[in-house]
Amino acid sequence: MERMFNRMAESVARATGRPWAFTICIAAVVLWAVTGPAFNFSETWQLIINTGTTIVTFLMVFLIQNTQNRDGAAIQAKLDELIRSGDGKNAFIGIEHLTEAEVEEFRQLCADAKRRATAKLA
CATH class of the missing domain: 1.20.58 (Methane Monooxygenase Hydroxylase; Chain G, domain 1)
Structure with a gap:
């Protein structure tokens, strides 16, 4: 069906x-x-x-x-x-099943990693 x-x-x-x-x-x-x-x-x-x-x-x-x-x-x-x-990072697998707050924590981790990478280049 x-x-x-x-x-x-x-x-x-x-x-x-x-x-x-x-x-x-x-x-x-x-x-x-x-x-x-x-x-x-x-x-x-x-x-x-x-x-x-x-x-x-x-x-x-x-x-x-x-x-x-x-x-x-x-x-x-x-x-x-x-x-x-x-x-x-394997921790990102399946995050679509997390709560909005938990997904926001992952987004924040990505934003922090980007800032660190940008700061290293400068």
Whole structure:
């Protein structure tokens, strides 16, 4: 189930990020606007665009979040491997799971190391 959802989410995210998808959306809005006079700009006419965009937005939030979660996890795994195999400190592996305050301590360590390195060069 998860694999099927991931494939579908990736396909939809890829398709909706294309220029033709945006063009279709613009065309739909223009078509809706042009039909306004024929429907006397009724509440039903307005409800069609409001309902349609609300449903699409609601569903897209979950698809976008899914792809962002997977992309973020993949990037973290790649960074962790670079740290593990390189000269980076292994303590940085997995810091994305720490609290904001704990991550700030790591940021401060990096800032301090940069200041020391800069001072040595001067």
